[in-house]
Amino acid sequence: MLPAKEGDCLLISYGDAVKKYILIDGGRAWTYKNALKAFLEEHSVKQLELLVVTHVDRDHIDGMLSLVDDDELDLKVEDVWFNTWDHLKGDAIEVLQDDDDIESFGAKMGEELGEGIINKGWSWNKSFQGRAVELDNIPNDKPIEIGDVKLTLLSPDREKLETLIPKWKKECEKAGIAPGSSIEDYIIEEDDLEGFGTINIDLLAEEEFKDDHSEANGSSIAFILEYKDKKVLLAGDAHADLLVKSLKSIGASNDHPIALDAFKVPHHGSKYNISRELLDLLKCDHYLISTNGNYFKHPEEVAMARLIKYGTPDSCLNFNYKTEFSKKWNKNDWMNKYKYQTHYPFGDEDGYLSLEFETS
Numbered sequence: 468m469l470p471a472k473e474g475d476c477l478l479i480s481y482g483d484a485v486k487k488y489i490l491i492d493g494g495r496a497w498t499y500k501n502a503l504k505a506f507l508e509e510h511s512v513k514q515l516e517l518l519v520v521t522h523v524d525r526d527h528i529d530g531m532l533s534l535v536d537d538d539e540l541d542l543k544v545e546d547v548w549f550n551t552w553d554h555l556k557g558d559a560i561e562v563l564q565d566d567d568d569i570e571s572f573g574a575k576m577g578e579e580l581g582e583g584i585i586n587k588g589w590s591w592n593k594s595f596q597g598r599a600v601e602l603d604n605i606p607n608d609k610p611i612e613i614g615d616v617k618l619t620l621l622s623p624d625r626e627k628l629e630t631l632i633p634k635w636k637k638e639c640e641k642a643g644i645a646p647g648s649s650i651e652d653y654i655i656e657e658d659d660l661e662g663f664g665t666i667n668i669d670l671l672a673e674e675e676f677k678d679d680h681s682e683a684n685g686s687s688i689a690f691i692l693e694y695k696d697k698k699v700l701l702a703g704d705a706h707a708d709l710l711v712k713s714l715k716s717i718g719a720s721n722d723h724p725i726a727l728d729a730f731k732v733p734h735h736g737s738k739y740n741i742s743r744e745l746l747d748l749l750k751c752d753h754y755l756i757s758t759n760g761n762y763f764k765h766p767e768e769v770a771m772a773r774l775i776k777y778g779t780p781d782s783c784l785n786f787n788y789k790t791e792f793s794k795k796w797n798k799n800d801w802m803n804k805y806k807y808q809t810h811y812p813f814g815d816e817d818g819y820l821s822l823e824f825e826t827s
Contacts, residue, residue, distance in 0.1 A: 468757050468818075468820045469494065469503055469506060469787075469818065470494070470498060470501070470502045470759075470817065470818020471492070471493075471494025471526065471530070471818070472494060472495050472497065472526065472761055473526050473735065473758050473760070473762055474492065474495060474527050474530075474757070475492040475521070475526070475527055475703070475731070475735075476490075476491075476498050476502070476503055477492060477701065477731065477757070478490050478491075479491070479692065479699070480510075481615065481616065481694045487614065487615070488514070488515050488516065489515060489516055489616070489692070490515050490518050490519070491521065491701055491703075492519065492520060492521055492527040492528075492530070492531070493520070493527070493528065493529065493530025493531035494526060495530055496529045496530060496532065497530075498530040499529075499533035499534055500533060502819075503534070504534075504537065504540065507542065512542070513541060514542070514545070515542065515544045516546075516614055517544075517546050517548065517613055517618075518544050518546070518589075519547075519688055519701075520547070520548070520549040520580065520688075521688045521689070521703030521705075522550075522683050522686045522687045523683055524683050524684070524704065527703070527704070528580060532579055532580055535580060535583025535584065535586070535587055536583060544587065544590075545589075545613075546591075546592075546593040546594060547589050547590065547591050547592070548594070548688055549580065549584070549591070549688075550623075550686060550688070551580070551581050554599035555599070555628045555629065555635065555686075557598075558598075559596065559598045560581070560591055560597050594611045601620075601623050601624055601625055602621075602623070603624065605620055610693070615694060615695075616692055616693060616694045617692075617693040618692055619690055620689075621690055621691065621700075621709070621710055621713035621714065622685075622687055622688065622689035622690075622703070622705040622709045622710060623686045623709065624709060627682075627685040627686050627706065627709060630685055631683060631685065631686045633682075634683070666772075666795070668805065669772075669776065670772075671772035672769075672773050672776040674769050676742040676744075677738075677739060678706060678707065678708055679707070679737065679739035680739070683704075684703075684706060684733075684734060684740070685705070685706045687702070687703030687704045687705040687706075687733070688703055689701065689705040689710060689733070691725075691727075694826065695827065696826055696827050697824050697826055698725070698727050699727065699728055699730070700727050700730045700731065700749070701731045702731055703733060704733055704734040704735075704737075705740070706733075706740065707733070707739075707740050707742040707745045710733070710745055711748065714748045714749070715748065719748040719749070720748065724750040725749055725750065726751075727749055727750065727751040727752070728752050728753065729752065729753040729755055729785075729822060729824075730749060730753070730755065731755040731757065732754055732755065732766075732770075732774070735765040736756045736758060736765045736774075737765060737766075737767055737770055738768075738769035738770040741770040741774060742773070743773055746774065746777045749779070751778065752782055752783065753782065753785055753810075753822060754783070754784050755822075756784065758787075758792075759788040759790055759817075759818070760788070760790045760791070764792055765792065766786075766793060771784075771796055775805045775807055778807070780807075781807070781808075782807055782808070783808040783809065783810050784796060784807060784808070784809050784810070785810040785820055786810070786811050786812075786820070787817075788812070788817050788818055789817060794811070796809055797811070
């Protein structure tokens with residue numbers, strides 16, 4: 468996990484003699500300038516097997532815009548997973564090389580990223596024949612193989628993508644442009660930002676679950692990445708109801724949860740994206756929470772209480788920032804009672820957190 472402020476920027480490395488890389492989201496523009504570019508250069512990352520932009524919220528896409536606009540960056544990308552306006556409508560995008568073809572794209576976020584993808588000559592949604600990254604477009608409902616890794620798509624589906632269309636159009640009309648991805652940051656009601664005072668984990672965990680109402684979050688690309696004997700669920704800001712539905716469709720149940728080495732929890736620890744029903748379908752060693760708490764005070768207490776009470780016993784909560792919203796969970800009496808551990812960045816490395824897994 469790289470310092471993405473309130474967002475996500477995740478780099479997966481794998482392989483034996485030769486390391487391969489998958490990049491998921493780019494955080495803010497600040498993230499690229501101050502962390503991601505230097506990290507890629509320091510680790511001599513010259514090629515990505517896959518670059519994923521989960522959805523068009525700014526805390527996920529801004530850094531990617533900076534990346535594709537950087538003419539100095541020497542980076543080859545085998546494929547990009549990203550859904551733009553045409554994908555919401557169910558259309559395919561063919562990456563054409565003539566400069567004239569680029570003019571059909573708009574001027575705002577997702578369309579700018581699309582133009583950047585074309586300018587770089589990178590393949591776009593190649594695994595889906597140029598169509599949307601969505602559940603209905605998976606051949607034979609099987610995991611997608613990219614070299615040595617297998618990716619099992621969990622989100623989005625056609626309904627979640629089409630739900631975003633009216634908001635996408637509305638935001639573009641406000642900007643005076645043709646439909647493109649000028650989606651604003653997800654805003655929640657002020658009442659939802661109120662604190663709970665003294666924390667009671669048992670009481671908070673029982674709060675009635677309410678679904679995320681953000682159309683942009685619902686369009687998030689989420690998948691299980693499998694390499695050899697290791698599995699990681701990378702959930703973007705996906706909605707819990709679709710994650711539950713997809714996990715059940717691949718055999719998960721309360722009696723037979725899917726075993727994961729790590730789970731990047733959706734929406735930075737929002738109570739609207741982490742339900743007990745979702746947690747009951749997973750047996751997980753490490754929960755990853757990517758946020759510095761800006762704007763929305765993530766992770767929320769209700770979400771963390773659910774993770775602690777209904778997550779897998781003896782698991783670890785991994786935070787890439789140590790803030791007033793994350794460090795409060797590092798209490799020995801709670802950790803002993805609910806059987807969990809915590810992991811934070813060391814010293815002045817706030818924003819950076821790495822986990823390494825041995826494969827067999």
